[in-house]
Amino acid sequence: METITKKASLSLIELQSGGDESLFCRLYSPALTRPAPLIVLFHGFPGKQLNMDWAVRLQELGFHVLVTSYRGTIGSPGAFRFRHTLEDATAIMKHVVSPTFTEQHDVAADQITIVGHSMGGFAGLHAFANVPTIAHYIGISPFNFGLIGQLVLEYPEHEEALRGVLSRGATFLSHTDGETLLKELTKNHAEWNLLTLKEQLRTRSALLVTSERDETSIKSLHHDLLQDASTFEEIIVDSDHNYIDNREDAFQSWTTWLQQR
Numbered sequence: 001m002e003t004i005t006k007k008a009s010l011s012l013i014e015l016q017s018g019g020d021e022s023l024f025c026r027l028y029s030p031a032l033t034r035p036a037p038l039i040v041l042f043h044g045f046p047g048k049q050l051n052m053d054w055a056v057r058l059q060e061l062g063f064h065v066l067v068t069s070y071r072g073t074i075g076s077p078g079a080f081r082f083r084h085t086l087e088d089a090t091a092i093m094k095h096v097v098s099p100t101f102t103e104q105h106d107v108a109a110d111q112i113t114i115v116g117h118s119m120g121g122f123a124g125l126h127a128f129a130n131v132p133t134i135a136h137y138i139g140i141s142p143f144n145f146g147l148i149g150q151l152v153l154e155y156p157e158h159e160e161a162l163r164g165v166l167s168r169g170a171t172f173l174s175h176t177d178g179e180t181l182l183k184e185l186t187k188n189h190a191e192w193n194l195l196t197l198k199e200q201l202r203t204r205s206a207l208l209v210t211s212e213r214d215e216t217s218i219k220s221l222h223h224d225l226l227q228d229a230s231t232f233e234e235i236i237v238d239s240d241h242n243y244i245d246n247r248e249d250a251f252q253s254w255t256t257w258l259q260q261r
Helices: 051-060 083-098 099-105 119-130 145-154 156-169 178-187 221-225 247-259
Strands: 009-016 021-029 038-044 066-067 109-116 136-140 203-212 233-236
Touching: 009 066, 009 136, 021 051, 021 136, 038 051, 038 083, 038 099, 038 233, 051 066, 051 178, 083 109, 083 119, 083 178, 083 233, 099 109, 109 119, 119 136, 145 156, 145 178, 156 178, 203 221, 203 247, 221 247, 233 247
Parallel strands: 038 066, 038 109, 109 136, 136 203, 203 233
Antiparallel strands: 009 021, 021 066
């Protein structure tokens, strides 16, 4: 009997956000004869590095890849808030694990992985905790916004610098500003601190990727504290925060880990 092979494709799809709006997402699907694993890529703040080059590579390796957005980013409607990134990441993951999505897109339902970079690692880890049927989590230099909110309260002399960083990012986002985002972080720091998820995720399949040269998600603060006394595996790559100068080593490292699961 002849095997029918579906061709590789790229689709623009809309998924329901954690609010009333729809999110614009790109779905890379491989050439396949049977359901294939899915990787959901969550981008960072404010959306400079989308890792679409990795999406194409993953498609060639036989993965479906969903490149997501959040409200108020990359053309998706609504107001950007850090709370919305958390709500949207969880809403997306609840949708992609549903039979409606997996059957429509030929996704292997037991092989769904979150790969989140920076803020995407922050939102993705919360989504991983909220949706227990997701198989794996890979955090690439995840940024612990909850911990930063706490540190600014404890060391107010750093507040102005953080406000400046948030304000510069807000110029690329919708219906937000640096002051609004700063208040959000300080108000919700305890709830959003990734360190509170360590016990909850102790038995889950998770990998943290970092670099000693990461100037944003500083390893000793954002990685080592999360890695300490947890069951997360780790990979250290010699690169910068966006993995611009060593993307191949980073990609090979975490994809090898995933393919061995």
